[in-house]
Amino acid sequence: MGFFESSIVLLIAVAVSSFISNLLPKISGTYISLIIGIIVGLIPLTNQAVLSFNDEIFMLFIIAPLLFFEGQKTKTYLVRRKIKNILSTAVFLAIISAVIGTIILHSVAGITFSLALIIISISTPTDATAMGSVSDGLTLPTHVNIVLKMESLFNDATGIVLLQAALIWYSTGHLALSQNISAFFVSAIGGIVFGVITAGLLMLFRQLLVRTSYNSITAQNLLYLMTPFIIYVLAEKLAVSGIIAVVSAGLIFNNEASRSRFSAPKQFHAGVQMSQFLTEILNSFVFVVLGITLTRIVKQQFNNSNSSFSWLGVAFLVYVISLITRFIYGQLISKLSIREALIFAFGGIHGSVTLAMAFSVIGASITSKSQIFNFIILVESAVIILSMLVPTILFRFVLPADEQDLESKIKINQIRNNMVQLGIEHVQKMKIDEIVKQSVIYDLRDQIKNNSIGSFLKQWRFAGSQEALYTSEQALQER
Numbered sequence: 278m279g280f281f282e283s284s285i286v287l288l289i290a291v292a293v294s295s296f297i298s299n300l301l302p303k304i305s306g307t308y309i310s311l312i313i314g315i316i317v318g319l320i321p322l323t324n325q326a327v328l329s330f331n332d333e334i335f336m337l338f339i340i341a342p343l344l345f346f347e348g349q350k351t352k353t354y355l356v357r358r359k360i361k362n363i364l365s366t367a368v369f370l371a372i373i374s375a376v377i378g379t380i381i382l383h384s385v386a387g388i389t390f391s392l393a394l395i396i397i398s399i400s401t402p403t404d405a406t407a408m409g410s411v412s413d414g415l416t417l418p419t420h421v422n423i424v425l426k427m428e429s430l431f432n433d434a435t436g437i438v439l440l441q442a443a444l445i446w447y448s449t450g451h452l453a454l455s456q457n458i459s460a461f462f463v464s465a466i467g468g469i470v471f472g473v474i475t476a477g478l479l480m481l482f483r484q485l486l487v488r489t490s491y492n493s494i495t496a497q498n499l500l501y502l503m504t505p506f507i508i509y510v511l512a513e514k515l516a517v518s519g520i521i522a523v524v525s526a527g528l529i530f531n532n533e534a535s536r537s538r539f540s541a542p543k544q545f546h547a548g549v550q551m552s553q554f555l556t557e558i559l560n561s562f563v564f565v566v567l568g569i570t571l572t573r574i575v576k577q578q579f580n581n582s583n584s585s586f587s588w589l590g591v592a593f594l595v596y597v598i599s600l601i602t603r604f605i606y607g608q609l610i611s612k613l614s615i616r617e618a619l620i621f622a623f624g625g626i627h628g629s630v631t632l633a634m635a636f637s638v639i640g641a642s643i644t645s646k647s648q649i650f651n652f653i654i655l656v657e658s659a660v661i662i663l664s665m666l667v668p669t670i671l672f673r674f675v676l677p678a679d680e681q682d683l684e685s686k687i688k689i690n691q692i693r694n695n696m697v698q699l700g701i702e703h704v705q706k707m708k709i710d711e712i713v714k715q716s717v718i719y720d721l722r723d724q725i726k727n728n729s730i731g732s733f734l735k736q737w738r739f740a741g742s743q744e745a746l747y748t749s750e751q752a753l754q755e756r
Contacts, residue, residue, distance in 0.1 A: 307410040314568020332636035345505035348527020367432035394443035401436030404628030405429040415676040448642035467517030472525030563629040592659030623668040
């Protein structure tokens, strides 16, 4: 019953967040979801109904499909073309940031090397979805945008391996460097190979079915939706990166989608609609959960008589270290201009994977009720919020507005309105029954949301009346 109640509360919160986001389009939906989550966490009734955070369930049911759909939006040729950038940012930059950050945290904040590496590793993964919400309505430099997107797709594995090394170091007191380097390559390369092969086999199986007389759209779409979960679970069982595996699978499916649109149009359209629907829900879900989690930990912090706000200083230091490292990297390694390097630095936004990794530290050495765990969660939550809030403000001054997108929407609305108006004028001139004429005009106006609630109720009553049973002649007129 607890799981059911928790799911209902979270889904209602997601629905409310989505509605308010449409009501307030100038405010990023990410912030609205975060605020809704905080409100749910502050109300005792709803807070008690939501179960405690489980990082394994979160990674499987939220992160895996999100990254799969994100990978599916990415063109394979872009990955091939940007392979050097991907290796450079997702591996080299992540490791350099970890080394520099660990040393500075230990020196300035007095944190042990192992704990400092845990904190830095968790803040390694960046989030393309969070970046999209922060830069919504603005135009990013194309090159920087692609690099940021590629980085966020593949640097999760680096962060996870670094975190595993840090946790071993924290519990044993020893850092097995060579062992961790080999583990990284096995995890990352194994994830790519497994994801590509499994996705390729599933793709061939589904395409063979499409070309038969016993193809089932329902079965096909069910298999498609299950794909990220199947691949993630099997990859983790094989001790390779489930994250990298689902991203690689998404890339394979991108090619499939572009070349199978007309073999089964209904199936393709249903798949697109489902992936868009689930992506929106899962994105909102992530930040609702973050809001609830933050509220719980902050309340616990205030109830603790020995509470300290040292975590806030550490979070600020982690964020500044990341900014400076990314800016220098952008200038010296990627040869970006000062403006581009600045955008690249602030574009390293953290989100869902960072949150999941923060909770994954619970184990033999770090318990869920320990001060160390609360400290880690508070630091990482503050880093997530800082990484989102600062660029939201800064980018409004640095990046130009996406005028082309706005003009396109205005033009599309004008064309649609003109088409409907011409349609109405034409129908009014036709010699058809008045009942049919009014019904068709209502349908035309509905396409531009130009019917009042009174008109709807009138048509609703008509739909249930004897008059709505058209004769064969009237049905022909309506068609």
